[in-house]
Amino acid sequence: MSPTNSEQKTDQYRRKFLGQSAAVAGLAIAPGIVLNQVAHAKSDADKASAANRWGMLIDTTKCAKGCTDCVTACKTENGWGSVDGKASAEKLSNTEQQAQWIRKVTITDKQTGHVQSLPLMCQHCETAPCVDVCPTGASMKREDGIVQVDKHICIGCRYCMMACPYKARSFIHEKLELQKATAPRGIGTVESCNMCAHRVDKDQNPACVEACSKADHNAILFGDLKDANSEISKELKKHGGEQIRADLGLNTGVRYQGL
Amino acid sequence: MMSLRQFAKHLALLVGLIALPVLSNAGELSPSVPKAKANVSETQQCVEPIDVIRKNHMVFLEHKRDETMREGVRTKKHSLVECIDCHVTPNENGEYARIGEDGHFCSSCHNYAAVNVDCFDCHSDLPQNASAHMHTLNNNNPHHKDLAANGSLTKETLDVLTEGDKK
Numbered sequence: 126m127s128p129t130n131s132e133q134k135t136d137q138y139r140r141k142f143l144g145q146s147a148a149v150a151g152l153a154i155a156p157g158i159v160l161n162q163v164a165h166a167k168s169d170a171d172k173a174s175a176a177n178r179w180g181m182l183i184d185t186t187k188c189a190k191g192c193t194d195c196v197t198a199c200k201t202e203n204g205w206g207s208v209d210g211k212a213s214a215e216k217l218s219n220t221e222q223q224a225q226w227i228r229k230v231t232i233t234d235k236q237t238g239h240v241q242s243l244p245l246m247c248q249h250c251e252t253a254p255c256v257d258v259c260p261t262g263a264s265m266k267r268e269d270g271i272v273q274v275d276k277h278i279c280i281g282c283r284y285c286m287m288a289c290p291y292k293a294r295s296f297i298h299e300k301l302e303l304q305k306a307t308a309p310r311g312i313g314t315v316e317s318c319n320m321c322a323h324r325v326d327k328d329q330n331p332a333c334v335e336a337c338s339k340a341d342h343n344a345i346l347f348g349d350l351k352d353a354n355s356e357i358s359k360e361l362k363k364h365g366g367e368q369i370r371a372d373l374g375l376n377t378g379v380r381y382q383g384l
Numbered sequence: 385m386m387s388l389r390q391f392a393k394h395l396a397l398l399v400g401l402i403a404l405p406v407l408s409n410a411g412e413l414s415p416s417v418p419k420a421k422a423n424v425s426e427t428q429q430c431v432e433p434i435d436v437i438r439k440n441h442m443v444f445l446e447h448k449r450d451e452t453m454r455e456g457v458r459t460k461k462h463s464l465v466e467c468i469d470c471h472v473t474p475n476e477n478g479e480y481a482r483i484g485e486d487g488h489f490c491s492s493c494h495n496y497a498a499v500n501v502d503c504f505d506c507h508s509d510l511p512q513n514a515s516a517h518m519h520t521l522n523n524n525n526p527h528h529k530d531l532a533a534n535g536s537l538t539k540e541t542l543d544v545l546t547e548g549d550k551k
Contacts, residue, residue, distance in 0.1 A: 173456030267456060275453050276506055304508045306465045311506030326456045 166328060178251075178270035179320055180350040180378035181334070182357050182366050183243060187344035188337075190231065190242040195345065198336030199227045199246075202321060203308035217299045224295045224310070226318045227333060241384070244333065244345070247272055247293040247318040248369065249378030255285035255294065264315070270350075270378050273319035281313040290370050293317045320347075320378075350378065415496040418481075418489050420471045431461050441467075445503075464503060469511040483509035 167174075200206040205224040207213040215223045227246035233239070249272045255264045256272065263279035266272045274285070274294075286294045294317040301311050307323040310316050321331035329335075334347040348357030360366075366380030423429045430437045432444065448462035460466045471489040474480050481487030483504045486495055490509070494501050 167456075169458040169460070171457070172451075265454060267454065269456070277449055277453065300505070302504075302508070303510065304506065306468075306508060306512040309506040309508075314506070322456060323458070326458045 167326060173267045173269040175268040176351065178350045178378060179325055180249065180348065180357060180380065182346040182360055182380050182382065184344050184382045185241050185243045186383040187342050188242050188244065189342050190240065192340060192342065193229055194336040194340045195244050195333035196227050196229060198332040202332035204305040205310065214301050215299055222298055224297065224316060243381060245291060248291050249320060251376035253375065254288040254290065258284040258288040260284065271320045271322050273322060274315050274317065276309065276311065276314040279314040281315065283315060285315055290373060415492045417492045418473050418487060421473055422470065464507055472511055480510050
């Protein structure tokens with residue numbers, strides 16, 4: 126049974142309150158000594174921890190129109206779509222069916238004519254609708270906030286694709302081969318951006334973030350939203366960041382500036 | 385009456401006929417499994433004793449897959465990628481057998497036992513970096529120790545390079 130809306134709201138308030146009081150308790154013990162410091166170096170044996178919540182902050186004013194470096198990097202890293210004119214691994218599916226982990230979106234303000242460009246991918250919601258609706262538990266959220274599909278138990282029903290307000294997920298319709306070792310993907314399962322979990326587990330930035338800074342745009346900031354000293358938290362505290370469809374109350378891990 | 389010589393001839397034929405099915409089946413009684421790239425250590429061939437891994441590899445793999453996929457544990461022991469990296473080896477012509485072909489490590493047994501594997505619907509059946517292969521589980525006997533012997537890498541350099549793997 127899913128909780129009613131008001132129950133969920135209460136839950137969120139409670140969580141917020143507990144979070145705040147925990148933060149106060151943590152700070153009050155002694156000035157200058159930070160308790161519960163988040164260890165950034167994760168060894169291979171360490172589990173993803175609830176002490177972190179990975180997130181991204183995308184500055185749309187820095188995102189260059191026409192640049193698709195983040196999309197290309199994601200394709201190369203995870204082995205989907207076509208890169209450099211080479212045929213996609215999905216040869217039989219039409220373009221609307223093919224995988225899409227990240228896409229560039231251009232929005233135009235009709236009144237002012239102001240054009241903005243931004244990358245859109247899985248927003249890694251705290252209360253993810255795709256996780257809610259999954260009948261098998263394949264659509265899941267890791268302890269550290271990364272939302273992904275466990276393809277081992279995905280039955281390909283595609284409820285999550287319908288539930289996602291961001292159209293972030295796609296379905297594999299055909300048999301694939303020679304996938305990347307770090308990004309297994311195959312027929313009959315749903316997939317989406319997993320914030321490059323395999324890279325994050327090795328203390329690396331996701332591929333799109335790396336590509337964006339390599340292109341000298343630095344429009345995507347990746348980091349730990351629970352660590353007050355992380356660059357992303359500081360930037361969010363200073364200038365704020367919007368959620369797309371904030372009205373849904375999903376508390377997304379991906380935030381935008383300049384929208 | 386049969387001469388002794390004739391009797392010997394018939395006996396040989398009879399023995400031959402009895403032995404024929406046994407001999408011709410000898411190759412098929414146990415599948416020929418391609419050799420792995422390297423032993424895990426000087427004393428151990430695989431990450432588990434051979435009889436254990438033969439019987440229970442699927443249990444190890446399933447346990448490991450949940451740990452990695454759902455909890456982000458990225459250790460190499462029992463990881464399917466590591467199995468493939470070590471066990472899927474090229475033939476004498478440098479060609480890799482694909483899953484389903486008898487020459488592929490997994491298929492060599494699975495074809496014989498007629499047990500279907502669906503791992504490779506999503507996972508690659510070939511090693512990713514066949515040339516740059518380094519078996520990090522192999523602490524005592526890093527397989528590029530030969531390189532050190534050739535003078536390409538000194539032991540000191542090797543120690544530095546493999547330090548992270550020796551934890």
